[in-house]
Amino acid sequence: MPTFTLGDDRLSIQAGSYSDQITISQIARNWDALSHYPERHAAAALHDLNARLTAFAAHLDELQAMGGSLDVEAEAEQFTRRHIEVTRAWWQAESRCMSSFIVGPANFPTRRNEKRQATAHKRMGEIGAHVAAARKAVERRAFPHGRPDGPVRGSNPDAADLLRQKIEERESRQAAMKMANKAIHKNRQESEETMAQAVAEATGWSLQVARAVIAPNAFAKRGFEAFELSNNNAEIRRLRSRLDGIEAKQQEPGRDTEEDTAAGPVRVVENVEADRIQLKFDGKPEEAVRRTLKGLGFRWSPSH
Template identity: 50%
Template structure:
């Protein structure tokens, strides 16, 4: 899917009600003081903008194809409008910069130009960050509980069942690994074909898989599975079991709330078991120093919740304690 075309030195963008038409001639003067060939730079910039816009459109189309719930035209329009605006701003910042190779070294404003170059670099960094953030944002909208085949989020209503399935899968793999090692030890000295068939019968693997397990491509790899591979499976099973227990415990507790009187005003702390988040609610926007404190403790602003939040676990609870302590708690209100 494309929303931008760059042909014959002209860029055309159409995304919902947003449209844009730019030519190399219109913007090439932006780089007069930076390049001996500003038209080439303009051509590169328009091409790159088209690539970013179409890349996002393809990303959205792929999400929809996977079954994601998205208002595709609205998302494309929102992204194109904002991304083009940020790109034009970056170009404007670039137009204030100079290269002494182009303008000459005489009375060249070194310090002032250095500052302007830094500002331009930051502006282009914002453009790149926006493209990455927008992709992540549409994924969260389309799959609020995680994309199919992706990591299992604690907020997913089906998380316990999915984690149990993962545990059973790892247990089955571990059992196959142990069975394979047992067969390899028991058939030592037998004919290769007999050993391979015995391993196929014990594990249900394909013949090629069984043969590779007994006779690896590199002799240093050894036959079967090493102890660290077996222990790695056990460690993953243990990790999943602990995570499952934590999710079930949080859901059984339900939502737990308490309010503290602090120097930042009333602070409501909510342990949201269903969302798997520990949330901090303030009356209004906290001061800059408070926001810095929250960020240092791993909290991030969630506009959809109107709260500062992080994952609900013991680390999050300890972080809340540090925030409350730093804000000089006077008393618990409720």
Template identity: 45%
Template sequence: MTTLATIADDTLTVSAGAFAVVITAKSIENNFDAVTHFPERRARLSLADLCNSLNYFGGRLDKLAAEGGAVDVATEAARFAERHIALHRRAWAMEARCMSWFIVGPANFPTARNQKRQGSRDKAYDAIRAHSEAALKTIERTAWPHGAPGDAIRANHPDAISLIRAKIEQHRAVHAQMKTANAVLRETKGQELGARITAMAGATGFKRETCERIVNPPQSWMGQGFGSHALSGQLAEIKRLEGRLATLEANAARGTVETQHNTTVGALTVRENPDAARVQLIFPGKPDEATRSLLKSHGFRWAPSEGAWQRHLNNAGRYAVSRVLSALQTDNEAA
């Protein structure tokens, strides 16, 4: 396991890739002097929390690497540790500006000013939590840019079409097995339980334990075999996947398509990018706040890696483009 931090003798030692630092409880103790009677205890707890956060992140990196994810453990560990520690130092500095009247006394206590400082401190700790959550999501996306194994098949996966075809065939096979199982139940009605289970296993390829549950359900209310809802559910999933497949194949056949439009915010390029499975809007510069709000209201999000505002490439995405163009249209629209 990748251990990014250890604590010994009230000292936190961090070694994360190319980043290393040592923090003693004594060095941060003064940040808590005005908020607690036991600043040394608060300092030790703060270092322990930081240590746990760093090592949890290291554990996540290990897990992704072990699963085959494309992640540079040392680089990601160093990036996270450096930023996370900086955020903790900032929060501790904010803490040093706060005070408790239990500690400093109630006379002339600056209540309003202290509340404002506490608000800033709370935001600093919120930033720490937000960084942890964002960093975990980032390494997941880095490790599995097209989705982790077992996740839904993303449209921008380079093998999306073949994977969806395989998924359709898998559901068709399951549906056929379910129908075969129901047929065996009808054909073997009245026979001895063991014979029915054996017949079920031979006809469907299910494991014997599965066949036993189908023929002799553990609960009477479950009923034998597969109900119409289960069969129709498989058919509905097949139909949904076939729809996705048709859309992806059509987009791939069209290839990348670009059109230019004159708008109130300048020349706008609309690109249908099947490789990224996105419809993209490319502006000559950063759109103003009103235009950005318009884009967001129609489901577009800024993608720095693409230099474009984009959403999924499908009929809904194309319709959203038409709505944005309509809102930004000029009298001289270029084809």
């Protein structure tokens, strides 16, 4: 497992075969022309870097605990190597910036400094962009068909079964909500504890959940309101419609044809298993062709 140890004067990094030590004294010079206290900036920079590395490692652990297929060590090493490169690029860009309060106002290169500050700001943005892109990429590798707590994708071979499970859960909740409301209405003259007990017996929920259900809302109403029942019903209908569409699509045979186009011969594949239409070229198409296809919703896939 990767380890990141933040001490008083340094950050020690170990991720797979990659190891590094970054000390405050090594990087403090990047803020010499920006602050009277460059060491404070350096300490804050190491603290933020450690937080980002630790958060990504925790994200890897979370994905693995959810059942994702991941080589945590390799993923942590790849992210750490690249993220430190991106972070050092920002620090280096900062080192080229100046403050007139530090270097003095005489002959201060205002326009040149503004350009350098813009570059530093861009490099800082690349740090957040790298974290976001890396998280998205690692989730895609861990769960090629989507996270188990996310929406069901049509490309998932188990999509139909997952949708049936979601429908059953929704239908079960719909029935339980109705039973809870019926129990509340039947015991409306009784004490709250008696009412909660009746709800628990009718639905099979715990007494703690039943007490929360019977608690009056801001309008002094108990139980589930009509909109909650109708919203749940609407979601059941949506899931059933989605299931019908997926089952119908699975019954259709995939088609594979070749078309003559201005860009040359192109195979048009209706890939039912992957739930997508694929256009396959003999080689990488021209930039103009890729740009046109991208505008129509297609994405270039180097691996295919």
